[in-house]
Amino acid sequence: MPRSQQQPKQLGLTRMLDQTDERLSQQLAFLTEIDKLKSVLRATTLCDGSRRENTGEHSWHIAMYALILAEHAKSPVNIDRVIKMLLIHDIVEIDAGDKPIHGSHDIAEMEAIEQAAADRIFGLLPEDQRKELRALWEEFEAAESDDAIFAKSVDRVQPVIANLETGGDSWLEYNVSRQQLEDRVGWKVAKGAPALWQHLQARIRNWFGARAE
Amino acid sequence: MPRSQQQPKQLGLTRMLDQTDERLSQQLAFLTEIDKLKSVLRATTLCDGSRRENTGEHSWHIAMYALILAEHAKSPVNIDRVIKMLLIHDIVEIDAGDKPIHGSHDIAEMEAIEQAAADRIFGLLPEDQRKELRALWEEFEAAESDDAIFAKSVDRVQPVIANLETGGDSWLEYNVSRQQLEDRVGWKVAKGAPALWQHLQARIRNWFGARAE
Numbered sequence: 001m002p003r004s005q006q007q008p009k010q011l012g013l014t015r016m017l018d019q020t021d022e023r024l025s026q027q028l029a030f031l032t033e034i035d036k037l038k039s040v041l042r043a044t045t046l047c048d049g050s051r052r053e054n055t056g057e058h059s060w061h062i063a064m065y066a067l068i069l070a071e072h073a074k075s076p077v078n079i080d081r082v083i084k085m086l087l088i089h090d091i092v093e094i095d096a097g098d099k100p101i102h103g104s105h106d107i108a109e110m111e112a113i114e115q116a117a118a119d120r121i122f123g124l125l126p127e128d129q130r131k132e133l134r135a136l137w138e139e140f141e142a143a144e145s146d147d148a149i150f151a152k153s154v155d156r157v158q159p160v161i162a163n164l165e166t167g168g169d170s171w172l173e174y175n176v177s178r179q180q181l182e183d184r185v186g187w188k189v190a191k192g193a194p195a196l197w198q199h200l201q202a203r204i205r206n207w208f209g210a211r212a213e
Numbered sequence: 214m215p216r217s218q219q220q221p222k223q224l225g226l227t228r229m230l231d232q233t234d235e236r237l238s239q240q241l242a243f244l245t246e247i248d249k250l251k252s253v254l255r256a257t258t259l260c261d262g263s264r265r266e267n268t269g270e271h272s273w274h275i276a277m278y279a280l281i282l283a284e285h286a287k288s289p290v291n292i293d294r295v296i297k298m299l300l301i302h303d304i305v306e307i308d309a310g311d312k313p314i315h316g317s318h319d320i321a322e323m324e325a326i327e328q329a330a331a332d333r334i335f336g337l338l339p340e341d342q343r344k345e346l347r348a349l350w351e352e353f354e355a356a357e358s359d360d361a362i363f364a365k366s367v368d369r370v371q372p373v374i375a376n377l378e379t380g381g382d383s384w385l386e387y388n389v390s391r392q393q394l395e396d397r398v399g400w401k402v403a404k405g406a407p408a409l410w411q412h413l414q415a416r417i418r419n420w421f422g423a424r425a426e
Contacts, residue, residue, distance in 0.1 A: 020285075024412045027281045031371075032378060034277060035260040038270045047248040057251045060273035063300055064247060068240050068342065072233075080293035083300075087276055129281065165245060199237045 023126050030124040036094045043100035043174065044158075047165040055090045055098060058158070062086050065154045072193045073153075075146040085140045085151045088133055092117035101159070101184050102174035114141075153192030156185050157200070164203050168211075178208040236339050243337040249307045256313035256387070257371075260378040268303045268311060271371070275299050278367045285406045286366075288359040298353045298364045301346055305330035314372070314397050315387035327354075366405030369398050370413070377416050384420075391421040 038056035045052055063086045070079045090098075095117035099105050122134045140148050160181075163171050171181070181204070190197040251269035258265055276299045283292045303311075308330035312318050335347045353361050373394075376384050384394070394417070403410040 020408050021412055024282075024285070024409065028374065028412075031274075031278055031281060032260055032374060035274065035375075035378075038259055038266070038274075039261070039263065046251055047245055048252070050252065053251070054270065056270035056273050057267065060269050060276070060300065061244075061248065061251075063273070063276065065244055067297060067300065068244060068338070069237075072237070080296075083293075083296060084280060087273065087280065087296075125281070161241065161245060162248075165248075195233050196237065199234055199241075 026124060026126050027129070030121070033121060033124055034091055034094065037091060040090075040093045040098055042098045042159075043102070043170045044162045045166055045169045047162055049166040049169055053162070055093050059087055059090055062154050062158050065158055066151065069154065069193065069196060070150075072195045073146070073150040074192055074194055075149070077147050077150045081136070081147050082151050082154075085136050085147060086154065088137055089140045089151065089155065091121055091137070094121060100170070100174065101156070102170070102176050102180065150192040153189045153196065157189045157193070157196060160185060160189070160200060160204070164200070164207060168207060171207075178204070181208075239337060239339050240342070243334070246334060246337055247304055247307065250304060253303075253306045253311055255311045255372075256315070256383045257375045258379055258382045260375055262379040262382055266375070268306050272300055272303055275367050275371050278371055279364065282367065282406065282409060283363075285408045286359070286363040287405055287407055288362070290360050290363045294349070294360050295364050295367075298349050298360060299367065301350055302353045302364065302368065304334055304350070307334060313383070313387065314369070315383070315389050315393065363405040366402045366409065370402045370406070370409060373398060373402070373413060373417070377413070377420060381420060381424075391417070394421075 035056075037059065038054050040055040041052045042055060042058055043052070044058075063083050066079065066082045066086055070077060070082070092114045096110065096113045099110055118134060118137060122130045122137070124130075125133065139145055140151055143149060143152050159170065163169060170176075186197060248269075250272065251267050253268040254265045255268060255271060256265070257271075276296050279292065279295045279299055283290060283295070305327045309323065309326045312323055331347060331350060335343045335350070337343075338346065352358055353364055356362060356365050372383065376382060383389075399410060
């Protein structure tokens with residue numbers, strides 16, 4: 001091969017390596033930034049009641065919930081998409097904090113804060129990945145696709161089980177009534193995974209029944 | 214439809230509902246059991262050095278690592294399988310505890326403990342899921358398939374980055390030399406994701422170089 005043809009090739013290789021390095025720098029900056037999710041505390045405690053759960057470990061746990069409970073989805077789901085959705089669904093909490101389901105919030109203000117958080121945090125990634133993960137997060141938030149509806153079910157049911165295991169830690173703290181549990185949690189679980197919500201009825205009835213006596 | 218045909222159908226439906234309830238009981242027992250992974254502490258600290266990382270949040274973080282870094286895998290991987298593998302890869306630590314990569318262990322004894330842990334914990338699931346997750350975990354442990362080799366790379370590189378971010382928290386604690394880092398960590402990262410290990414060389418050189426002065 002004549003020399004005149006080698007040079008552009010070498011330049012091309014150098015450029016490719018530079019691009020790989022640039023992408024890795026952006027990707028590792030994102031992965032280091034999201035480490036902060038491990039320091040965002042939720043209202044729910046661990047199942048042994050020892051401490052509050054953080055959003056990083058919560059994200060792992062509900063990805064496992066989805067993997068194990070996929071067969072109970074009301075409509076067939078793409079479980080691989082659901083898992084990815086759940087891995088990233090709460091990343092905005094690094095800036096926005098957790099908003100307990102039984103707390104009270106200004107919804108419009110919260111949404112604006114979360115959108116800004118999504119801009120900043122997903123914005124650390126290379127453009128193709130930023131767009132892909134942002135779209136997946138928006139789909140989860142919209143809660144309209146079958147995948148998102150099931151993902152929401154799973155996200156809502158895990159704290160119910162933590163409460164049943166701990167004797168109602170966050171239900172007591174937020175003074176939750178059975179009606180409020182149905183209004184804020186139950187219908188969302190049932191919408192995506194009806195058999196799962198049905199299955200929990202006896203335990204929920206017992207807990208609220210014992211408190212009413 | 215004559216009555217004589219309705220009865221078996223109703224019986225069939227009852228049996229189906231019973232089976233769903235039985236599966237859900239087993240699945241929720243498993244999901245509650247693995248909550249304990251959030252209380253298993255690792256040698257590595259969070260990137261801000263504030264506390265030790267637990268294995269639940271670590272499992273989330275490396276699933277995110279795999280998702281974001283998949284393009285750098287040495288051989289093409291099925292990223293959905295890799296993510297599932299990483300979500301479950303450390304579940305045995307509920308019984309076996311974490312074994313720091315820079316610590317010293319009786320490998321045969323550790324393997325026996327982990328096998329017993331896998332028997333017990335995956336054994337909580339319905340048989341089909343028990344077999345599927347056990348096989349995926351065994352594949353990770355064997356570190357022979359392309360998916361497992363990449364999963365191992367990701368599992369090994371995350372503590373390196375936490376050390377670079379914190380100024381070497383667990384490297385100092387375990388008195389790690391640059392050679393030991395290469396022997397126990399580097400070649401495993403490079404085997405599954407060579408560009409990733411290459412990319413980190415400058416930062417690693419700087420850290421160990423500053424200590425040698």
